[in-house]
Amino acid sequence: MNSKYRQLFNANLTVDKYKNFIDDFTSDFDYAVTFRIGESPFFIPIELKEQLLEGCQQVIDFIKRDDFRSITDRALELNRKVPNEDNHTTFLAIDFGICEEDGEIVPKLIEVQGFPSLFNFQQNLSQKFISHYPFLSELTPFLSGLTSETYLKLIEDVICNNHPKENVILLEIEPEKQNTKIDFYYCHRDIGIPVVCVTELYQKGKQLFYKNDKSEEILVKRIYNRVIFDELDLRTDLKLNFDFSSDVDVEWAGHPNWFFRISKFILPYLKGKYFIETTLLSDLKEIPADLENYVLKPLFSFSGSGVIFHVKREDIEAVKEKDLYILQKKVNYKPVIQSPDGKVKAEVRILAVWKKEAESPTFVTNLVRLSRGEMIGVKFNKDKDWVGGTVGMFEK
Structure with a gap:
């Protein structure tokens, strides 16, 4: 291009x-x-x-x-x-x-x-x-x-909001096992905040704490949240020492509610040149005859889990919670990037x-x-x- x-x-x-x-x-x-x-x-x-x-x-x-x-x-x-x-x-x-x-x-x-x-x-x-x-x-x-410098400064400002670095944590589920942990490494190196597992965070009254590498108790004032509740709900083996639903005295860099508000949930409301025909299953008046032109997606999954690309009528009929799924028209990805052996989609x-x-x-x-x-x-x-x-x- x-x-x-x-x-x-x-x-x-x-x-x-x-x-x-x-x-x-x-x-x-x-x-x-x-x-x-x-x-x-x-x-x-x-x-x-x-x-x-x-x-x-x-x-x-x-x-x-x-x-x-x-x-x-x-x-x-x-x-x-x-x-x-x-x-x-x-x-x-x-x-x-x-x-x-x-x-x-x-x-x-x-x-x-x-x-x-x-x-x-x-x-x-x-x-x-x-x-x-x-x-x-x-x-x-x-x-x-x-620029590279002003970008890093802005990201640091947004994540830390002027709090001391030790009081700001990147929170994740077993971060050392995540596919994206290279990003956590760079975040820790370039911004200087600790990376903390959800099991290491604990609550006292309305405050949250973790222990640093010297086993010192550190107050958490702001959380850079990387926890996906979809994954957390599946990890019944984890013992948490606090409750996300608690009214605690902490700021969020990425409040968890916005993960749900700004999601596939809003796609059916967006109309125009850059948007795809999307229908909430609970609003679907009839199943399209040309289902080969559609994809079925759960509203709140992450990294493509639960998506059915080759949709059949029985897939739609099998969905019990129809207000948790969308039917979206397929689009024609155009290979535009020239590799040494053909073009690639992006x-x-x-x-x-x-x-x-x-x-x-x-x-x-x-x-x-x-x-x-x-x-x-x-x-x-x-x-x-x-x-x-x-x-x-x-x-x-």
């Missing part, structure tokens, strides 16, 4: 260069990343960048509606509600498939999450691409005029942060996933090259 940089990059790429690139990550923490990193950035042309940001702004306009909370209260009723919800989400991850419609390239909204993504990993990924391919310094992965996730007193979120960077398979995702791309996670690079 950006032929100058695509040709330049492909001419410079070798098997050894890719290996050295991956080894660079491993050397940072003596840890091999457990998800696949794509060989190349996605060179995003100005027109597509403008479309992506226009689509994001339309999502944000909906989120800022006066009736947004009343519309999405049902999402909390269907899941759980955590006290002390703030006025708006802290994080936004807005996913667009790069598709073809009427012969034109157009981004289509696939998913939106009021939840943090790989903010620290993406920063390091882009800098390593530039380190290994110096001509990429002419481009930027950042948005809103940010999905772009625009990442935004929303400072506590700000009127609107700030677009900061992006995450890209490459695919040769039927869908974006690991199980559709096993044993393939030019697939996996990467970053989009924009002209400055």
